[in-house]
Amino acid sequence: MKRLAPLALAAGLAACATSGTGNETASASKPDKEWTTPTGQDGNEPFPSTYRPYPGRPTALVGATVFDGKGGRIDNGTVLFRDGEVVAIGDASLSTDGYDRVDAAGKYVTPGIIDIHSHLGDYPSPSVDAHSDGNEATSPTTPEVWAEHSIWPQDPGFSRALANGGVTSLQILPGSANLMGGRSSTIKNVPARTVQGMKFPGAPYGFKMACGENPKRVYGGRGRMPSTRMGNFAVNRQTWLDARAYAEGDREKRDLAKETLVGVLDGDILVHNHCYRADEMALVMDMAKEMGYKVSAFHHAVEAYKIGDLLRENGVCSAIWADWYGFKMEAYDGILENAAYLQREDACVVIHSDDANGIQRLNQEAAKAQAAGRRAGIDIPDATVISWITLNPAKAMGIDAMTGSLEPGKMADVVLWNGDPLSVYSRPEKVWIDGALMYDSMDRKRRPVSDFELGQPGEGDVK
Amino acid sequence: MKRLLALAASAIALSASPLSAQDFVIANATLATGDGSEPIENGVVIVDDGKVVYAGPMSGAGSFETDSVTDVKGAWVTPGLFATVTTLGLWDVGAVSESNDTRAGGSPFNAALDVSRAINPDSQHIKIHRAAGVTRAATVLTNTGSIFGGQGTVIDLGADADPVTTPRAFQVVHLGENGARLAGGSRAATYAEFANALREARDFANGRWDAESAMLTRADAEALVPVVNGRQKLYVAVERASDIRAVLGLMREYRSLDLVLVGASEGWLVADEIAAAGVPVIADGLDDLPRSFEELASTQSNVGRMAAAGVKVAINASAMENPRNLNQYAGNLVALTRVPGAGGLSWGQAFAAISSVPAEISRLGGRAGSLVPGAAGDIVIWDGDPLEVGSVPTQVYIDGVAQPLENHQSRLRDRYRDLDESDLPKAFDW
Numbered sequence: 001m002k003r004l005a006p007l008a009l010a011a012g013l014a015a016c017a018t019s020g021t022g023n024e025t026a027s028a029s030k031p032d033k034e035w036t037t038p039t040g041q042d043g044n045e046p047f048p049s050t051y052r053p054y055p056g057r058p059t060a061l062v063g064a065t066v067f068d069g070k071g072g073r074i075d076n077g078t079v080l081f082r083d084g085e086v087v088a089i090g091d092a093s094l095s096t097d098g099y100d101r102v103d104a105a106g107k108y109v110t111p112g113i114i115d116i117h118s119h120l121g122d123y124p125s126p127s128v129d130a131h132s133d134g135n136e137a138t139s140p141t142t143p144e145v146w147a148e149h150s151i152w153p154q155d156p157g158f159s160r161a162l163a164n165g166g167v168t169s170l171q172i173l174p175g176s177a178n179l180m181g182g183r184s185s186t187i188k189n190v191p192a193r194t195v196q197g198m199k200f201p202g203a204p205y206g207f208k209m210a211c212g213e214n215p216k217r218v219y220g221g222r223g224r225m226p227s228t229r230m231g232n233f234a235v236n237r238q239t240w241l242d243a244r245a246y247a248e249g250d251r252e253k254r255d256l257a258k259e260t261l262v263g264v265l266d267g268d269i270l271v272h273n274h275c276y277r278a279d280e281m282a283l284v285m286d287m288a289k290e291m292g293y294k295v296s297a298f299h300h301a302v303e304a305y306k307i308g309d310l311l312r313e314n315g316v317c318s319a320i321w322a323d324w325y326g327f328k329m330e331a332y333d334g335i336l337e338n339a340a341y342l343q344r345e346d347a348c349v350v351i352h353s354d355d356a357n358g359i360q361r362l363n364q365e366a367a368k369a370q371a372a373g374r375r376a377g378i379d380i381p382d383a384t385v386i387s388w389i390t391l392n393p394a395k396a397m398g399i400d401a402m403t404g405s406l407e408p409g410k411m412a413d414v415v416l417w418n419g420d421p422l423s424v425y426s427r428p429e430k431v432w433i434d435g436a437l438m439y440d441s442m443d444r445k446r447r448p449v450s451d452f453e454l455g456q457p458g459e460g461d462v463k
Numbered sequence: 464m465k466r467l468l469a470l471a472a473s474a475i476a477l478s479a480s481p482l483s484a485q486d487f488v489i490a491n492a493t494l495a496t497g498d499g500s501e502p503i504e505n506g507v508v509i510v511d512d513g514k515v516v517y518a519g520p521m522s523g524a525g526s527f528e529t530d531s532v533t534d535v536k537g538a539w540v541t542p543g544l545f546a547t548v549t550t551l552g553l554w555d556v557g558a559v560s561e562s563n564d565t566r567a568g569g570s571p572f573n574a575a576l577d578v579s580r581a582i583n584p585d586s587q588h589i590k591i592h593r594a595a596g597v598t599r600a601a602t603v604l605t606n607t608g609s610i611f612g613g614q615g616t617v618i619d620l621g622a623d624a625d626p627v628t629t630p631r632a633f634q635v636v637h638l639g640e641n642g643a644r645l646a647g648g649s650r651a652a653t654y655a656e657f658a659n660a661l662r663e664a665r666d667f668a669n670g671r672w673d674a675e676s677a678m679l680t681r682a683d684a685e686a687l688v689p690v691v692n693g694r695q696k697l698y699v700a701v702e703r704a705s706d707i708r709a710v711l712g713l714m715r716e717y718r719s720l721d722l723v724l725v726g727a728s729e730g731w732l733v734a735d736e737i738a739a740a741g742v743p744v745i746a747d748g749l750d751d752l753p754r755s756f757e758e759l760a761s762t763q764s765n766v767g768r769m770a771a772a773g774v775k776v777a778i779n780a781s782a783m784e785n786p787r788n789l790n791q792y793a794g795n796l797v798a799l800t801r802v803p804g805a806g807g808l809s810w811g812q813a814f815a816a817i818s819s820v821p822a823e824i825s826r827l828g829g830r831a832g833s834l835v836p837g838a839a840g841d842i843v844i845w846d847g848d849p850l851e852v853g854s855v856p857t858q859v860y861i862d863g864v865a866q867p868l869e870n871h872q873s874r875l876r877d878r879y880r881d882l883d884e885s886d887l888p889k890a891f892d893w
Contacts, residue, residue, distance in 0.1 A: 125752040160751055164763075213558070309882050324784055325872070326588065328558035335872045341879055356752055358784075364791060364852045371853020375846070376876060418801055424794030424852045427802055441802055453753070457704070457732060458760030462804040463751045 035204035035398065036268040038259065047148060049199035051188055053434030058082035060096035061416060063105035069390035069405035073383040079109050081412035084435040089406050102430075108421050110386050111406050112168025112189075112413030112433065115161070115359050116272070116319050116393040117299050117352035121172055121187075121195075122147055124155030125356060135175035136182060140219050140226055141239050143207070144256035145182035147172045151195045157356040159448040160463055162189050162439050164360035166415035166428040169200060171397050173208045173299075176274040177218045179226070179236055181208035183260055184272060186397055190433055191448040204398040206296070207264050209236075210274035211284055212330050229280070233287065240265075240291040270296035270398050272319075276330035278306035285314050297396040299352060302334040308345030317348035317396040321358070322365035322372075339366075339388065340373025343380055350393045362389045367422035382422055411435075485513040485863040487531035489842065492540035494518065495849070497818035497833035501811045508540060510840040513863030518834035539849050541814065543598025543620075543841035543861065545832040546786035547745050547821035548698070548725060548779050551600045552582035552589050552618060552626060566606040567613070574660070574690075575682035576613030578602055579630035584623065588785075590870035593620040595787035596849065596856045598841035599628060599822065599831050600780070603635055603698075610642045610656055611635065614686065615698070617825050619841070621861035632825055633696035633723070634687065639706045640757050650706070660684075661717060664691045693719035696826070698745070700725045703757035704732040711740045723824055725779060728758040731765045731806070734772035743775040743824045747782035748792035748816075766796055766816065767806030777821035789817045794850035813850060839863075 040046035059081055066077030066089060078094040080087040088094055122134040133150035136142045151172055161167040167189050174181035184206035187198040211232060220227025226235050243261035251262075263269035271288070275281050275298045288295050297317035298304065302325065304311060304318035311318055318338075325334025339349045351366045353359035370385045387405075394404025403411045412435035419426035431439040440446035444460070453459050487510050494506025496518050507524045509517040517524055555562035564581045582602060583589070592600070603615030612635030618626040637645060638653055646652035663679045664687035666672040672684050679687075689695035697720055699710050707727060714722060724730065724744045730737060737744060746766050753759045770776050778793060780786035793816055799807030808816065822832025831839050840863030847854035859866040878892050 125754050126756055126758075127754050128756075156753055164751070305879050306882075323787070326556060326785075329556050332556055333871075333875055335875045335879075337876050337879075345882065356754075357749065360749075360751075361791075361795075364795075367852045368791075371855075374853075375855070376880065422852075424791060424850060425798045425801070427798055444804065453759075456753070456759045457729065458753075458762055461760075461762050462764060462802060463762050 035202065036263070036266070038205075038263070041254075047196055047199070049201045050194065050196040051190070051192070051199055051201055053084040054190070054436035054438070056082075056084060056412070056432065056435035056437065058099045059432070059435070060099035060101045061104045061109050061414070062096060062101050063092070063103060064107045064109045064416070065420075066109045066406065067383050067386040067421075068407070069111035069387055070407070071381070071383050071387055073381070077109070079406060079414065081414065081432070081435050084412055086406050086408055086410050086412050086414075088408055102416065104416055107429065108417040108419065108426070109406070110166070110415050110417065110421055111390040111404055112415055112431065113166045113362055113389050114393040114397070114404060115167055115170040115353050115362060116297065116350050116397055117354045118161075118170045118172055118359055119175065119354070120157040120161065120170065120356060120359070121151030121153065121155045122174070124152045125157050135177040137175075137177035137218055140178055140215055140235050141180040141257070142178050142182050143180045143258070143260040145174060146185065147174050147183060147208075148185035148195050148199065151185060151187070151198075153192050153195055153198060154450045154452045156450045156453055157359070158189055158191065159450065160356070161359045162431055163441070163447060163463065164427065165362055166417070166421075166431050167359055167362070168413040168415070168431065168433045169394070169399065169403055170359070171206055171272070173206065173272060176208070176210035176214045179210060179215045179232055180239065181210060183269065184208055186399060188433055190438060191450065200399060202399075202402060205263065205269045206272045206397065207260060207269045208272055208274070211280050212274075212276055213328055214274070233283065236287060237291070240287075240293075244291070264293050265291070267294070270396070272297050272299055272396075274299045276300055276302045278303040282307060282310060285310070285316065296398070297350060300354065302331050302338065304347070305335065305338045305341035308342045308347045311342065312345050312347040317350050317392060318342055319350040319352040319393070319396065321354075322351065322368040336369065336372035337376050337378075339369035340376060340378040340380060343373065343384070344378050348392055348396070349388045350396055351388045352393070363421045363426075364424055367424075370422065385422060485840070486511045486529050487533065487863075488527060488529050489533050489535055489540055489844065490521070491534045491536055492844075493537055494834075495539065495541045495811070495814050496835065497542040497815055498835070499811045499815040499819070501809070502539070504537075506540065508834055508842060510842070510860070510863045513840050515834050515838045515840055516836055535844055538857070539845040539847065539854075541843050541845065541849055542818045542832055542834050542838070543843050543859065544596050544789050544817050545819075545821040545825070546592065546597045546600040546780040546789055546817075547777055547824065548615075548781040549600045549602050549786050550605060550781075551592055551597075551602050551620070551786065552584065552586050553578060553602060553604070554588070555586065565604055567604055568606050568608045570608065572680055572682050573607045573609035573613060574611035574634060575680065575686040576604060576607060577616070577631055577686075578604060578613065579616040579627050582616065582618055582626045584621075584626040587871045589620050589626070591872055592785075592787050593622070593859060593861075593866055594856065594868040594870060594873065596843040596845070596859060597786055597789070598843070598859065598861045599827070600786065601632065601821070601825055603633075605781075608645070610637050610645045610653055611660065611683065611687070612637060612700070614695070617827065619861050621864060622867050628827070628831070629825065631689070631695065633698050634690045635698045635700065635725075637700045638710065639701045639703060640755055641700065654709075660687055661691050664688050668692065691717070691719065693721045696721050696723055696824075698723045698725045702726045702728045702755070704729040704760065706757065707733050708736065711736055711742065714740060714742070726782075727769075728761040728765060730774070731762065731768035732760055734769045734774055737769065738773035743777070743820070744769060745777045745779045745821070745824065748778040749795055750782060763795065763799060764806035767799055767808050770808060770812060771806060775820055775823070776816055777824055778816045790850050790854065791852050793817050794852065797850060810850065
């Protein structure tokens with residue numbers, strides 16, 4: 001594990017500072033580094049991914065409108081993938097010899113959709129107390145907990161996100177009761193018997209933080225610190241200072257909480273900070289500078305549009321809803337133009353769900369945000385809007401070298417839509433994950449049914 | 464007709480200023496009347512004295528004298544959306560309890576609770592939903608201390624001091640899991656409480672109610688009188704197929720009840736029985752998760768399958784983040800017609816499920832939610848297909864009055880069109 005010295009260098013990692021407006025075509029980024037995996041007591045990585053791609057056929061999608069996820073669009077395009085990887089994308093001149101041809105004329109192809117903010121599995125359906133595993137709300141800071149230990153792989157929500165939303169990867173976060181909620185888990189949206197079977201191989205851990213109303217309400221309500229926003233910052237700063245002291249020490253006595261914090265300071269773990277208000281986001285960015293870490297994305301950044309310039313300069317993404325507002329004081333200034341105003345400033349936009357229903361319609365949420373921008377005089381191309389739910393979340397999650405766009409060598413995470421994905425009238429027709437066909441609306445059996453649903457009313461329905 | 468055509472040329476100039484006139488003509492519309500039919504091209508809407516006189520093809524418009532003709536150049540024109548089961552007008556910020564009148568769990572009263580005086584027509588949510596094309600809504604509490612949720616009010620979202628269309632339009636009762644919890648822990652307790660309440664209400668109506676032995680407060684017993692005699696609708700919140708059957712059974716036991724099912728996630732499993740009973744449903748449009756054990760069979764095909772069985776179905780606004788997404792939900796039900804094995808709705812059916820059907824359920828059939836002669840002039844001109852994501856109104860009329868579409872959100876939108884503070888802070892940018 002690296003020491004504190006190279007902290008400043010880590011600041012550039014996983015930033016999507018220059019995602020930019022329009023059709024910027026950055027080449028497939030190679031990982032700046034292999035993400036450092038944690039080391040368990042036995043010297044091995046604890047809970048390592050056992051995910052293996054399912055078998056697929058060499059497939060050519062022919063004749064579709066292709067959005068590559070990084071701002072590019074090809075009409076009458078061809079997408080080739082085999083052995084789990086994208087081989088090529090191009091126009092109709094691309095040879096499809098050796099591939100199963102899928103006639104996609106009149107249809108659309110995008111990368112697999114990525115949700116940067118989900119609680120599937122740790123707040124699964126049915127939503128009963130026995131399943132409430134998302135908030136370790138027993139201390140204002142719990143950096144030691146890992147969301148993957150709460151995820152129930154049988155949550156039927158995963159299949160709905162796949163079938164209706166085309167979601168192929170997602171980040172499961174702890175909830176926002178705590179200032180520091182613990183480690184997130186990035187998973188591939190495949191049915192599996194174990195969490196390890198879903199874990200995205202090579203993905204870095206994320207770290208959930210929350211500012212604002214939630215932590216002060218939860219702990220203030222119990223008569224303990226923090227009960228105010230100033231309390232939030234005091235507890236955060238002291239916790240970071242203690243982590244730095246731990247990092248500079250011999251680390252002989254293991255401390256799971258501090259190991260996570262040091263992972264953040266080392267740039268190996270990416271901070272996902274629940275934060276609504278513009279003024280508060282600015283304070284958090286200053287705290288991050290002071291302590292030597294970087295915020296990868298603000299989540300629920302309802303007021304991000306007020307500080308798009310600041311977010312761009314700091315290279316921080318804003319993960320937002322299209323139109324949620326008003327449900328609490330810090331959400332009172334939510335506007336539909338949030339995403340478009342951020343894009344106007346060349347700041348990084350991610351559309352997220354935080355919701356087992358919303359995750360099924362991220363494409364529609366992106367379209368709503370685009371339409372609001374258009375009315376405000378900001379015309380954002382469809383191909384850029386698709387990057388809000390593909391490459392941009394991948395960047396903020398540190399998996400953009402592997403997925404998030406259709407580029408040779410990347411994972412063949414692909415959605416074939418039966419119409420324009422930015423229209424309410426369209427649905428995923430087929431979804432591939434690492435080149436394996438995991439959902440096919442035309443094939444009743446190519447639809448996952450979780451253990452929980454077996455023998456229940458509605459089993460195997462289209463849902 | 465001659466006069467109408469002659470006036471068409473002046474349409475642009477007239478539409479530049481807000482129209483307050485209560486007689487006007489909207490011409491050249493892609494017109495959906497809300498009755499379940501498909502949209503028609505070159506449609507005309509004629510409004511006189513705040514009410515619809517005619518809506519249909521230009522060819523059938525006849526003649527009408529007016530100073531106000533708007534040529535919308537093919538834009539979509541529809542009745543205003545009717546959002547049913549909302550909390551519009553009852554709160555400002557959800558988590559700020561002082562501003563939130565949607566819950567009354569601490570009140571000694573339940574069925575008697577009546578939101579008609581609690582509505583704030585200046586609420587930002589009313590303004591924001593008006594700008595989203597919602598012109599009427601049924602508003603009710605979300606939580607009380609008993610299985611009875613109180614009396615809901617139908618409101619209009621017009622920019623005036625009088626929001627109430629129909630006070631005390633319906634009573635709500637919670638059966639299923641929620642009702643069981645409120646009644647003492649079991650569905651068995653729910654039905655005992657329900658039966659007792661109806662009995663006390665009958666006694667009250669007959670002058671035999673005895674305060675000494677009663678479990679209801681006087682006000683609650685009195686409030687349930689119009690329910691037991693069928694003058695007031697009873698909205699029954701219920702999800703599970705077996706619970707729906709139990710509710711339909713209540714109709715045989717209490718013949719005068721005028722029931723509406725709300726939620727009904729498993730309605731498709733008993734769609735034929737619901738249709739046979741003639742009970743309309745305000746259904747959760749897109750629920751497809753087994754969120755609870757009473758919703759195991761949830762599917763987005765629920766609405767389409769019930770409609771196919773002949774059930775009158777409206778989309779429940781309370782099952783979405785906010786009611787302005789009604790049109791998105793309806794559009795999704797159209798999308799399902801293209802998914803093999805799924806049950807969806809035609810465009811006309813889907814639009815009816817957020818306009819005329821909820822109006823009919825609220826006993827405003829022919830008076831709201833549709834553009835038929837005699838209906839209120841609740842009319843929306845859209846910037847695109849109203850069921851498509853991102854489409855919004857360019858003009859909204861309520862009772863024939865052109866409405867302002869400004870609100871807190873639109874003001875923030877305008878203030879932050881740029882981040883320029885070189886001259887003065889944003890606080891001066893208004």
